[in-house]
Amino acid sequence: MKSLWNEAEAVQMASDMEQRVYSSRLLGGVPELVLHGGGNTSVKITQPNLYGEDETLLYVKGSGHDLATIDADGFAPLRLAPVLRLAELEALSDEEMANQLRVNLTRADAPDPSVEAILHALIPHKFVDHTHSDAILAVTNTPGGVDHIREIYGDSVVIVPYAMPGFELARTCAQILPGAMTDQTRSVVLMQHGLFTFGDTARESYGRMIDLVTLAEDYLASQKAWTISLPDMPMPAAELR
Numbered sequence: 001m002k003s004l005w006n007e008a009e010a011v012q013m014a015s016d017m018e019q020r021v022y023s024s025r026l027l028g029g030v031p032e033l034v035l036h037g038g039g040n041t042s043v044k045i046t047q048p049n050l051y052g053e054d055e056t057l058l059y060v061k062g063s064g065h066d067l068a069t070i071d072a073d074g075f076a077p078l079r080l081a082p083v084l085r086l087a088e089l090e091a092l093s094d095e096e097m098a099n100q101l102r103v104n105l106t107r108a109d110a111p112d113p114s115v116e117a118i119l120h121a122l123i124p125h126k127f128v129d130h131t132h133s134d135a136i137l138a139v140t141n142t143p144g145g146v147d148h149i150r151e152i153y154g155d156s157v158v159i160v161p162y163a164m165p166g167f168e169l170a171r172t173c174a175q176i177l178p179g180a181m182t183d184q185t186r187s188v189v190l191m192q193h194g195l196f197t198f199g200d201t202a203r204e205s206y207g208r209m210i211d212l213v214t215l216a217e218d219y220l221a222s223q224k225a226w227t228i229s230l231p232d233m234p235m236p237a238a239e240l241r
Helices: 016-028 031-037 080-086 094-103 117-122 134-140 145-156 167-180 202-222
Strands: 040-048 054-061 075-079 127-131 157-160 187-190 194-199
Touching (some): 016 054, 016 127, 016 202, 031 134, 031 202, 040 117, 075 080, 075 117, 080 094, 080 117, 117 167, 134 187, 134 202, 145 157, 145 187, 145 202, 157 167, 167 187, 194 202
Antiparallel strands (some): 040 054
16 A cells, blocks of 8 residues: 655645545545445644634534545534533433534534544544554454454554444444553454554555555555456357357
C-alpha cells in the first residue's frame, strides 16, 4: 500500500479541519481501503462555545458522505463529553442512539453522525481513521484470524472481537480499550470489520493506516494468498463448434 501523502500539499492545510479533510480524501480515494465509500474519520477540536467557554467537539464523518470527496461540511460536530457518557450505558437502541447523537450536535443543519461516532469518541487521540481494508479483512475473516493478526502485529494492536457496528461495538470497545491500550498501541483491529488508527496529527494517523495495511498485504503475499490465479476453464461444447 503506497502512501499518497504529499507534504507540499499538506502544508497548505493550516487548520486541524483542513488536515482532516485532506487525509480523509487520501483514504477515500483508494478502493482497497474504503470500497463503495465506506470507512469514517474524525478529529477532536477544542473551540469556544456560545458562552465563550472552551468545549471539545468531535467532528466525525457524516453518514452517507464519501471520504473521497468529503469537505468540512461533511463532518458532524458533536459535543464530546455527552457522547462519551453514552458508552457507559448498558443498552441503547439504534433509534435512541441516533437521537442522542443528533441532540448533541452543535449545528442543526449538520449531517447525521456516523454510526461509529461513539467509538471515535472513545479513542483518546486527536485524529482517528477507520477503514475496511481488503487486506485486513482477508486476514480477520479466515479461520485462525486472531492468531494471524497477532503474528503480523504482535502487541502493537488491540484486538476486539466482532460486535454489531453501532452501540454494541462501542460498548464492547468501552470495556476493552481502557485496560488494553498503551503508549505503544498503534491500532485497534476489529475482527471481521476493519482497522482503526489514530495519532496526534493527521499525518501520523494516516501513516499508521498505510503501514499496517502494508504489513497485512505482505503477510498475505508470504502465505501465497495475496494473488489468486483462477484455473483455466474448458470452453463449453456449444462454443467449440
